[in-house]
Amino acid sequence: MNPAIDPTHGPGALVQADGLAVGYNGSPALRDVTFSALAGERIGVLGPNGGGKTTLFRALLGELEPLSGDVTVSARCATVPQTERSRLDYPVSALDVALMGTIPLRGWWRHPGRGERTAAREALASIGLADLASRNFGELSGGQRQRVLVARALVQDASVLLLDEPFTGLDSRSATGLSELIDRLAGEGRAVLIATHDIEQARRWDRVLCLNHRQVAFGPPDEVLTMPVLEATHGGMIVELREDGEHVAVLPAHHHHGHGDEHG
């Protein structure tokens, strides 16, 4: 499914987009995207709902062809979906979910063998869930479920991880844990792209990509996260607060619940 591997690209650049435009039925939902993701980088992808975050991820996964411009992904790319999208009464264990990540490696028609089971258990162990492998996925906490989905991506041996609003619905302790996990995954040489609404969280990452049907800005958070950029990204829905002489920009509360299916 991944776009063609391009070994001629500079070392470290796992994702490279140049003037990329992607969309549905021939009309672009997102355009003018020019950015790169290096190994070891955490990149916050900011933008309103429908602003193109998911469209960008689908382009990186090779599910959408570029309408114009180029995108090169020179490593295996895996996605971590929102936990709210999966059913809690679904009869699978944490291990079963992690094993789904071995499908692209083993072939969809094959059942997982001993090697795949070992890999899935190791992935669960690496995120601290070894003893919960046989628990029902739906019985886990929101933070644990998110980690299982990260394990499912890790099993795919992916160097590019796409996290779709992973902090939605997590309590602050789980969010801290996930934040540390993201730091570690990047520290191990992966490029981690995190779609988020949380501007303050994005400040702690290496670079920020602001999308609103087009690329508004891309660069280090200090340079990019200015009021004009944020207003252009979120369409003037920014509430500005001042705290000890520092700018703090937040979104109105209702903005976080735009999907309608995030209440689980």
Place this chain on the structure above:
Amino acid sequence: MSMAEILAPAGGGVWHAIADPWSQAILQRAFLEIALVGLISGPLGCWIVFYGLSYSAESLAHGLFPGLVVAALTGIPLLVGGAAGLVVAALGIAIAGRIPTIGRDTAVAIVITTLFGLGALLALSPTSPPGIQNLLFGDVLGVTDGDLAFAGAAVLVTGGALWLMHGPLLAVGFERGSAPSLGISPMLVDIALLVLLSLAILVAVQGLGNLLALAVLVAPAATAALVVNRFAPMLWLAAGLAVASGIGGLYVSYYADTAAGASIAGVTVVLYALVATGAWAVRASRRIRNTGPAVGGREPGYARTR
């Protein structure tokens, strides 16, 4: 024709009561047919239930009904007629769904009701040969060798397909949006599931009829889901429950002189009610134990959300 008219119930001990229905070739074939139907419907039903397709399955069964009737009237194989009926129903829904003033739900309901009404009209017409009505309620005693061969082949096809597609089915049912990133097309999985469902309905129509085929597809799966919380054992348990319900229903039919299809459907529902009550009682007693002196006790592991 009821069972009791074919074979008068004979007394003489439990073993005799159990063995008696098996003494006739016609009933042996009925048992075999109903077991094959169960082997297909039970496991497939688990996926239907967890894909939220129970209502669609019902619609599908009714929508392809006129195709079955026309096939029976003209001597075309039921499989061909059913497939044609399916295509007509799908086209009808696609077209009606585009009418801007009515919702999709309404469009489906109108198309399915129209098609089913049309089928019933043809099947129950005085000019139609007798036996066509059996498409509605089934005629498990009229099973031919050809029907058995078709059902046997369908067991192999369904079993093989479910085995091969286990990974994709699991992944798409779990989270559809990220399935393409695992190299799986949710649309192809949906289509494959609907093809298998159509096949299962075509097989079940012979024994249970168009109206009751859904009972053996949905109820055993729902019952199995009450007891186990992993797909693999659930598929086997649902197969066992569907076969047991089929055979149990035939016994009920034989001794209580009731219609075979309805008896089987009834047994599947009674089984569900019994197991649901049992599961509820087990949960309740666990809750009482957990609210007792819980110092050092393990945390309640039940967070099953429906």
